[in-house]
Amino acid sequence: MPVQSYIEAISAALWEEMERDKEVFLLGEDIGVYGGAFKVTKGFLEKFGEERVIDTVLAEAAIIGAATGAALVGMRPVAEMQFADFVTCGFNQLVNNTASIHYRWGLPVPMVVRLPSGGNIHGGPFHSRNPESWFFHQPGLKLVAPSTAYDAKGLLKAAIRDPDPVLFFEYKYLYRRIKGEVPSDDYVVPIGRADVKRKGNDATIITYGPTVHVALDAAHDIAGSDEYDVEVLDLRSLMPFDKEAILQSVKRTNKVLILHEDTLTGGIGGEIAAFINENAFEYLDAPVRRLGACDTPVPYAPTLETEFLPGKEKVLKNLKELLEY
């Protein structure tokens, strides 16, 4: 199987879907001539033309609204937010228009919003956010957050083919740091299915996005030093999240650490913890633990951001306490 970077896998998914279905088109700021701030759509304008690779005005509400309108009449737009942080400027469109259309009107809204998310790239407060929990709370939106090149390509294809609006959280930190085998044949990763990224019996780290790799590192280290066998469950989809996979893992390992790069309070981890407590309490040998970023805006200085993020040392500390409970 060919090896691709995370960002190449995203580009490949877009390219193949545009070749497959003429209703698929892209819109966003600087995605055409410039090829996107991160070059996800480099070469797309030349191949697909300016009607399908649209350099828009700098106006997120207009972008998300136009995607929604086009989806209403059967097109399959993929809108790019240059940085996930800027989705706030289109927030009303997403939560009041896009998300509720199917419930109100019974009409599908097959659109995708791509959200380059996350910190660890020295982006500071306005180019580093993980905004998923705002949308997690909004009925009507699907949320996916791949951690590998394989999942990124398969989930983006699934998102484009889905009849509902899907927010696709992709991680700038992973773009060129993560590589993996990606089939050249067409495939999708179904929305709503988690994936065990590492098998284990002593505890489960439930996570998604960039912290999957932090969790895998920590699990590897702790297996070497303390001979604990930690499972890493990658949610991949946040809404809907894979309840079955969570229960299966928790019932086997009996100890859970929920980990996300988003800030802790009000993050998705709280909902996962509540779900486990309501549905698998009898199987737990320790209270469910959560680890996320500090409850602050994302800081700029490297010393501060390192402290802010839920890095490997913090995960190891939490894991040890959990395993020794």
Added chain:
Amino acid sequence: MKVQEIQKKNTNSLSQELSRLNLLREDAVRLYYYMVLTREFENSILKLYRQGKIIGGAYTGNGNEATSVGSCFALRKSDYLFPMHRDIGAHFVKGQTPYQLYLQHLARGSGFTRGRDGTGHYADTELRIYGNISHLAAMIPLANGVALAVKNRKEDSVVLNYIGDGGSNVGDFHEALAMASVMKLPLILIIENNQFAYSTPLHKQYACKNLSDRAIGYGIPGVTVDGTDILQVYAETKKAVERARAGDGPSLIESVTMRMHGHSAHDDASYVPKEMYEIWNKRDPIRQFERKLFDWGILDEDEKIKMSEEINHTLTTSAEDAVKEPYPHGSEVTDGVFAKI
């Protein structure tokens, strides 16, 4: 432009006006019919509200009938309509039935939104009507999206969308016009300037001379029309529609009217100076056009009474039938959040 100035321009005889606009006498009768139907329908909505049969809010477009009907009359069947809550007239022109609108207002399970939402907040894909959400300006970017799809598919449909004087201050209005103008989208945006945004008068809303002046900033045509004069509204909308259909891009029309009722049925609008009602009452869009039709022998008293009776009969039976329909069953509440689970 002040309303008095607009009125002075309106000196053509009706028959001349009709031939200039390429309208038949039957078209003139239909324009009148839709305005009367709209007013009577909205009066019945207020009645149902006061009887406690319509819950929540009841909004009317009393005073706005010429704007709503006249503009939508410039559309083809294949064109898209994004109406506001003061545009029931446009729904009717597009082909909607009173029965369907009653079901929707009454939150019945068999209505377009199956009781998920009320008033004109529905979509009818067959008639190509996409109702508003309460954040009115939020519909303009959606209208752009439909216009973009139409343009890229090389269809020759256009999209007609309305906003209020208040809504024209919302960021979505400006973002959407910025996008529509550079992409030359087939969009016609009508600002229904009805003197008040809820209770807020115009001088607290904008400092430019006319709201149509905002078009200058986007390099698109902007015109102010007398929104009580249905032929003037039709004529200017028609021009904008033709421009959009030819691929020349969007237009902005400011239609100056008066909101003759409160913001919604609960609002006594005591903040509106009485003289304003007196002035605007003299310019009632329906009576204004009726006088013309009478003068030119297109309509007489008997025909008017007959039309009125037919409308009221249709409305009464439609409302009675709709009231008999049940609410959606409570157990359906979680149905349909997603198209695919």
